[in-house]
Amino acid sequence: KHALNCHRMKPALFSVLCEIKEKTGLSIRGAQEEDPPDPQLMRLDNMLLAEGVSGPEKGGGSAAAAAAAAASGGSSDNSIEHSDYRAKLTQIRQIYHTELEKYEQACNEFTTHVMNLLREQSRTRPISPKEIERMVGIIHRKFSSIQMQLKQSTCEAVMILRSRFLDARRKRRNFSKQATEILNEYFYSHLSNPYPSEEAKEELAKKCSITVSQVSNWFGNKRIRYKKNIGKFQEEANLYAAKTAVTAAHAVAAAVQNNQTNSPTTPNSGGYPPSCYQSDGRLQ
DNA sequence: GCATATGATTGCAG
DNA sequence: CTGCAATCATATGC
DSSP states (O other): OOSOOGGGHHHHHHHHHHHHHHTTTSOOOOTTOOOSSOHHHHHHHHHHHHHTSSSSSSHHHHHHHHHHHHHHHOSSOOOSSHHHHHHHHHHHHHHHHHHHHHHHHHHHHHHHHHHHHHHHHTTTSOOOHHHHHHHHHHHHHHHHHHHHHHHHHHHHHHHHHHHHHHOTTTSOOOOOHHHHHHHHHHHHHTTTSOOOOHHHHHHHHHHHTSOHHHHHHHHHHHHHHHHHTHHHHHHHHHHHHHHHHHHHHHHHHHOTTOOOSSOTTOOOOTTOOOOSSOTTOOOO
16 A cells, blocks of 8 residues: 555656656756755665665565665564565565666657757757757756656655564564464463573574564563463463373373473462463373 | 454563 | 563454
């Protein structure tokens, strides 16, 4: 929906065409945009390049996108959203290139058109090369100002894309089904002490392809919400307890002399009741 | 559309 | 710094 408002450029293009067409050879006053070293343009160009919108097509683009995401993301990679992000960026890039090409083509066409007009006029009145040069210069300036608009709105679109995808809080994504599966499994199988160590968190993070702090958040939320009303989670608890019981049963059966599957010396801090059933999880 | 679920953030305490 | 509790903002199911 917010894709790109490049279409805004089209009227501009046509209006310029008409403007110049109407005033063939007359004074065109829009020449105040004098800019070989325009800082604004350079800024836009640099940003587009850095964002991988302009520049080499596929490989460079994705690399730049990944670099950009990594640069502002901080943590190395969760990479779940990268594909989505990259797809949208590719889309922007395509639109940008298409439009750019269109403008270029239009510019060339129009230049030759004007040249032809001038050539025709040269039969009725003398036309100096200087004048032709001036006309061409005017046309090119006009078109490059249009290009700048294109670049500007492309930058805008990229910025919006970025903020949408990289601002984690605004665009919350639920974890994958299997990720919550893994987390829940851990939670309910360590219900008496649902505080994973740093290593355990790292392991879980790796398995779920989320970050460690996301694991911490999840456990924080889960603990408080579980405690808040245990009743609501009872069904879930039983489900996962049963599930782990199956796997635990194997371990228990394999090593019968170890009578406990969970940590034997956990102090059971605070309000967590012993799990509905798990340590004697052998199926009967 | 609304109610609920859920991930993230904030403020506070130890 | 970690965890808890409240809260925010979005996602999701109806």
